[in-house]
Amino acid sequence: MNTALLLTYAFTVFxxxxxxxxxxxxxxxxxxxxxxxxxxxxxxxxxxxxxVLIALAASVILTSKVIAPHVLSAxxxxxxxxxxxxxxxxxxxALGSGGHSDEPAAPRPGGFYKGLVVGLSxxxxxxxxxxxxxxxxxxxxxxxxxxxxxxxxxxxxxxxILGLYIFITLKLATPRQHRVISLTSxxxxxxxxxxxxxxxxxxxxx
Numbered sequence: 001m002n003t004a005l006l007l008t009y010a011f012t013v014f015x016x017x018x019x020x021x022x023x024x025x026x027x028x029x030x031x032x033x034x035x036x037x038x039x040x041x042x043x044x045x046x047x048x049x050x051x052v053l054i055a056l057a058a059s060v061i062l063t064s065k066v067i068a069p070h071v072l073s074a075x076x077x078x079x080x081x082x083x084x085x086x087x088x089x090x091x092x093x094a095l096g097s098g099g100h101s102d103e104p105a106a107p108r109p110g111g112f113y114k115g116l117v118v119g120l121s122x123x124x125x126x127x128x129x130x131x132x133x134x135x136x137x138x139x140x141x142x143x144x145x146x147x148x149x150x151x152x153x154x155x156x157x158x159x160x161i162l163g164l165y166i167f168i169t170l171k172l173a174t175p176r177q178h179r180v181i182s183l184t185s186x187x188x189x190x191x192x193x194x195x196x197x198x199x200x201x202x203x204x205x206x
Contacts, residue, residue, distance in 0.1 A: 001149075002139050009136040010153055016128060017161045022083045022192055023125075026118050027162050029185035030111075031169040038111055039169075043162040045115025050154060052120060053129040058147050060130060080196035083121055086114075087189030095183065 017023075023046045031039035119125065133150070140146045 005136060006139050006149070006153070009139065009150060010157065012132075013154055013157050014161070016124065017158050020188060021124060022086070022118055022122050022189055023115075023162070024165060025185040025188045025192075026086070026115065027165055028169050031166045036166055036170060039166045040163070041112045042115035043159060043166070045112040045117075046119035046122075046162070047115075047155060047158050048112075049116050049119025049122070050125065050129075050158060051151065053125055054133070054147070054151050054154065057129040057133045060134070062143065077197065077201070078121070080121075080193045083118070083189050083196070084193035086118065087186050087193055089186075091183060091186035091190070 027039055027042050027046070030042045136150060137143060137146050139149060
């Protein structure tokens with residue numbers, strides 16, 4: 001086993017997941033508004049999305065197919081549009097919640113299904129698994145063993161980091177701060193979507 005390559009992969013995955021993005025924003029918002037159970041379901045949904053993308057990357061590797069750059073850009077573009085929609089919804093919910101008990105309940109910000117969709121829509125995950133993930137396939141001499149090992153490392157790091165985000169949010173956030181967290185998460189989603197749209201539209205034009 002190529003230990004150096006495995007450590008490089010683990011460090012890369014750590015940076016990718018720990019860096020604030022749509023998944024982190026969704027999980028933090030869910031933890032603040034709905035508590036640990038729904039937040040963990042959301043994290044499991046995003047993890048399930050990662051496994052789907054890993055399966056896609058594995059099929060590309062095992063069949064030696066090449067995905068055209070414009071196809072990747074199109075997938076990322078669709079993901080950015082969905083993240084923008086989610087960001088707008090989150091901001092509207094945060095601005096519309098005044099804390100009065102007679103107001104209608106806002107739609108749930110998270111859950112397994114929404115985590116799955118956001119994970120599948122995450123542009124950086126799409127690009128990582130399809131374009132960057134294959135670079136680490138030589139960790140072992142057996143491709144299938146490498147895919148299994150890389151998947152396990154991803155799952156462990158992913159759930160650990162998202163679990164820490166949930167723990168910190170629940171420990172540090174007060175009920176009065178939940179609205180601020182939701183608003184900040186919504187704005188972060190909009191910024192991420194805008195940057196992704198700009199990047200992918202530039203790729204199409206070039």
